[in-house]
Amino acid sequence: MLIKQLSVFLEDRSGRLTELTRILAENDVNITALTVAETADYGMVRMVVGRPERAKKALEEAGFTVGLTEVVCAKMPDQPGSLHRILQILTEEQINVDYMYAFSNSNVALAVIRSADISRVAGVLQQHKLELLSGSDLYQV
Amino acid sequence: MIWNPQRECADRQQMQELQASALQAMIRRIYNHVPFYRNRLMALGIEPGDIRSVEQLKLLPFTTKTDLRNNYPFGLFTLPQSEVVRIHASSGTTGKPTVVGYSRADIELWAEVVARSLTMAGIHNGDTIQIAYGYGPFTGGLGLHYGAEKIGATVIPISTGNTKKQLQFMTDFRASVLACTPSYAAHLGESILKEGISPGDVRLRIGVFGAEPWTGEMRREIEKLLHIKAYDIYGLSEVIGPGVSMECECQCGNHVFEDHFIPEIIDPETLEVLPDGELGELVFTTVSKEAMPLLRYRTRDLTRLHRTKCDCGRTLVRMEKCLGRTDDMLIIRGVNVFPSQVESVLMEMAETTPHYQLIVRREHNLDTLEIRVEVDQQNWSDSIRELEGIRRRIDNNIRSLLGISATIRLVEPYSIARSEGKAQRIIDERHL
Numbered sequence: 001m002l003i004k005q006l007s008v009f010l011e012d013r014s015g016r017l018t019e020l021t022r023i024l025a026e027n028d029v030n031i032t033a034l035t036v037a038e039t040a041d042y043g044m045v046r047m048v049v050g051r052p053e054r055a056k057k058a059l060e061e062a063g064f065t066v067g068l069t070e071v072v073c074a075k076m077p078d079q080p081g082s083l084h085r086i087l088q089i090l091t092e093e094q095i096n097v098d099y100m101y102a103f104s105n106s107n108v109a110l111a112v113i114r115s116a117d118i119s120r121v122a123g124v125l126q127q128h129k130l131e132l133l134s135g136s137d138l139y140q141v
Numbered sequence: 142m143i144w145n146p147q148r149e150c151a152d153r154q155q156m157q158e159l160q161a162s163a164l165q166a167m168i169r170r171i172y173n174h175v176p177f178y179r180n181r182l183m184a185l186g187i188e189p190g191d192i193r194s195v196e197q198l199k200l201l202p203f204t205t206k207t208d209l210r211n212n213y214p215f216g217l218f219t220l221p222q223s224e225v226v227r228i229h230a231s232s233g234t235t236g237k238p239t240v241v242g243y244s245r246a247d248i249e250l251w252a253e254v255v256a257r258s259l260t261m262a263g264i265h266n267g268d269t270i271q272i273a274y275g276y277g278p279f280t281g282g283l284g285l286h287y288g289a290e291k292i293g294a295t296v297i298p299i300s301t302g303n304t305k306k307q308l309q310f311m312t313d314f315r316a317s318v319l320a321c322t323p324s325y326a327a328h329l330g331e332s333i334l335k336e337g338i339s340p341g342d343v344r345l346r347i348g349v350f351g352a353e354p355w356t357g358e359m360r361r362e363i364e365k366l367l368h369i370k371a372y373d374i375y376g377l378s379e380v381i382g383p384g385v386s387m388e389c390e391c392q393c394g395n396h397v398f399e400d401h402f403i404p405e406i407i408d409p410e411t412l413e414v415l416p417d418g419e420l421g422e423l424v425f426t427t428v429s430k431e432a433m434p435l436l437r438y439r440t441r442d443l444t445r446l447h448r449t450k451c452d453c454g455r456t457l458v459r460m461e462k463c464l465g466r467t468d469d470m471l472i473i474r475g476v477n478v479f480p481s482q483v484e485s486v487l488m489e490m491a492e493t494t495p496h497y498q499l500i501v502r503r504e505h506n507l508d509t510l511e512i513r514v515e516v517d518q519q520n521w522s523d524s525i526r527e528l529e530g531i532r533r534r535i536d537n538n539i540r541s542l543l544g545i546s547a548t549i550r551l552v553e554p555y556s557i558a559r560s561e562g563k564a565q566r567i568i569d570e571r572h573l
Contacts, residue, residue, distance in 0.1 A: 010553070039528075046523065065518050
């Protein structure tokens with residue numbers, strides 16, 4: 001129920017993200033979800049990919065600073081109120097969300113959620129009968 | 142105007158006799174009271190009575206900043222605590238500051254040499270002097286202060302910072318002299334324009350600037366901005382503070398108060414004494430100080446000495462503007478900064494590597510420091526909150542160690558060029 005998310009620290013230099021995607025492409029790694037958070041000086045790229053370990057190795061060899069973080073990927077109906085329901089549950093359980101990114105497509109919506117106590121998040125959401133994607137749903141063979 | 146014509150215009154013979162006699166007393170003093178010096182001299186088989194002239198200085202050992210650090214804090218004092226009336230401290234290469242001590246007579250001596258300096262710039266008891274050097278453990282503020290009081294000027298002890306207040310005091314109190322770092326002077330000049338203060342409200346006529354190197358261009362710019370004549374004052378805490386040498390109206394070098402601070406120029410590699418006119422490292426022997434006299438102290442400043450006639454009438458030897466240093470010390474906003482200090486802060490923190498670079502720029506006439514630090518590939522967080530926390534911690538640690546603030550920029554590993562030999566830690570984009 002826990003997904004390995006890739007994080008990459010990117011200096012604010014032209015072409016870094018382009019270079020990153022080139023390496024993933026060359027290593028036949030597919031990106032399922034991606035977000036870039038920025039500060040004045042650097043960016044933090046977070047991605048859910050099909051081959052997290054391979055991607056990490058390839059990026060590190062190319063000189064990138066890479067980390068793997070555990071997150072959950074919650075699945076919900078693509079309609080108003082779906083996300084609210086999930087967040088309400090987390091608030092009631094006093095779970096703090098560190099960051100999140102979400103996307104919807106063809107009646108299904110997915111939200112990648114990171115929290116410090118990620119195992120507890122997985123447990124709580126499953127208790128409330130919410131569907132979480134697993135590695136086998138996302139990882140390329 | 143000359144504060145002390147007897148000393149400042151002494152003929153060569155008089156000066157040499159004076160120096161010889163003071164040197165003898167100084168050697169006796171350090172031999173008797175400072176184990177560090179006694180051991181050094183004994184190892185060379187030298188006894189106080191052996192040294193009778195300034196020419197013999199070349200037989201004597203040098204003193205370095207490392208020696209001061211090894212004898213931290215009071216190992217080089219010749220007097221007991223009860224006779225030391227002042228302690229000053231300035232940045233050392235690593236955590237430990239450089240300590241200097243003063244007896245009552247030393248404080249009086251310091252006031253005397255600063256009085257000579259101010260008088261050399263044409264300042265007198267009718268002037269109101271705004272001292273915008275830092276008051277505190279640095280020698281700038283208090284050094285200028287006692288000298289200014291000695292000549293009877295009206296002293297405004299405003300210290301550094303708070304530009305708005307500086308301008309208010311400058312205009313309301315009708316300051317006629319400004320004493321601060323040259324970069325701050327330029328900054329004040331620009332602020333006057335920006336605030337729309339009319340030139341008539343500013344009564345400045347003279348500036349006394351030092352604590353950092355500055356060029357002829359910088360001088361012309363300051364003189365234009367503030368409508369003043371700007372003079373260079375030189376000094377270093379180890380020797381006494383500001384007032385070791387001062388520029389006269391001829392502006393062809395700084396007159397060294399050699400009756401108290403005997404200068405030499407040496408080749409920094411061979412340690413051989415060089416003749417006048419040759420570039421080398423400036424060395425001082427303080428022959429009059431009581432509490433902490435220094436024998437052949439290596440300043441790490443590079444310059445030349447000249448003894449040709451000066452039209453101001455003074456016979457004191459002149460030193461050129463310092464042309465650089467033999468080590469990698471930087472002076473940023475008047476504060477001494479060693480790259481190794483930055484390194485020591487970074488080494489202590491788990492999340493940073495010792496791969497860093499200092500980039501010094503000048504923006505709007507003020508020095509800025511950017512410290513680029515590589516993120517540790519092994520040991521980092523993907524949380525922006527944590528990374529920002531690391532940045533803040535570096536910032537706080539640097540500020541409390543160096544006394545100046547810097548912009549911290551986290552960069553990717555290996556983005557700072559590695560070098561075969563000495564890492565290029567400093568990029569100085571100021572064109573000094």
